[in-house]
Amino acid sequence: MPHTTRLLFLAGSAREGSLNKRLAKLAHDVAEANGIAATLADIGDYPMPIYDGDTEAKEGPPENARKLKALMEVHHGVFIAMPEYNASVTPLLKNTLDWMSRVKVEGEPPLAVFKTRVFALGAASPGGFGGVRGLTALRQTMELGLGALVLPDQILVARANEAFDDHGHLKDKGQMDLLKAVVQRLARAAHVMRGAEDGA
Numbered sequence: 001m002p003h004t005t006r007l008l009f010l011a012g013s014a015r016e017g018s019l020n021k022r023l024a025k026l027a028h029d030v031a032e033a034n035g036i037a038a039t040l041a042d043i044g045d046y047p048m049p050i051y052d053g054d055t056e057a058k059e060g061p062p063e064n065a066r067k068l069k070a071l072m073e074v075h076h077g078v079f080i081a082m083p084e085y086n087a088s089v090t091p092l093l094k095n096t097l098d099w100m101s102r103v104k105v106e107g108e109p110p111l112a113v114f115k116t117r118v119f120a121l122g123a124a125s126p127g128g129f130g131g132v133r134g135l136t137a138l139r140q141t142m143e144l145g146l147g148a149l150v151l152p153d154q155i156l157v158a159r160a161n162e163a164f165d166d167h168g169h170l171k172d173k174g175q176m177d178l179l180k181a182v183v184q185r186l187a188r189a190a191h192v193m194r195g196a197e198d199g200a
């Protein structure tokens with residue numbers, strides 16, 4: 001486990017022009033600008049088949065589920081920006097989390113990777129609600145399903161196709177300040193959580 005508190009930034013969309021990838025990248029850049037060690041990853045680089053119990057019985061979880069779990073393990077906090085699909089979690093992210101939840105390691109408690117780090121959520125949507133309903137569903141999966149600690153602080157970017165300027169920043173200063181606050185809160189919580197896990 002590295003000595004510096006590290007944050008991982010992901011989006012729940014693999015689409016090339018994804019607004020949520022833009023939000024995840026901006027959050028990552030905000031972290032780096034504040035001296036926080038940060039990694040930006042694309043879950044599109046970890047393709048997995050749709051979860052199926054027979055596939056699992058035959059082959060076990062896909063290698064990419066293990067790889068993404070390993071990536072999470074070297075970070076102490078995770079920011080996920082996810083679009084809302086029909087008021088819920090994107091199938092891509094849900095499938096990724098479902099497979100990751102099936103990775104078993106001997107001697108490791110179930111879901112340890114989720115239970116031993118802290119998460120913060122964001123959403124960007126071209127619509128007016130900003131994806132709040134999707135985040136409520138994601139929160140349920142993460143907290144009740146995976147046992148994760150999810151910060152109450154979150155950022156919603158409504159009308160997101162007009163919300164970013166040419167530098168990838170949010171045009172609205174209040175929204176930019178909120179994003180900075182979410183990232184800083186995540187970094188502080190990750191630092192505390194890391195201390196607890198390290199027995200400090």
Ligand SMILES: Cc1cc2nc3c(=O)[nH]c(=O)nc-3n(C[C@H](O)[C@H](O)[C@H](O)COP(=O)(O)O)c2cc1C
Binds near residue numbers: 086124128131
């Ligand atoms: C199947 C589907 C369902 C969607 N449902 C919603 C929705 O419930 N609420 C919403 O605000 N946008 C919804 N959208 C629009 C997405 O927010 C929009 O396509 C967004 O740009 C996708 O995120 P991305 O840009 O990060 O890929 C939906 C899009 C798709 C493809």
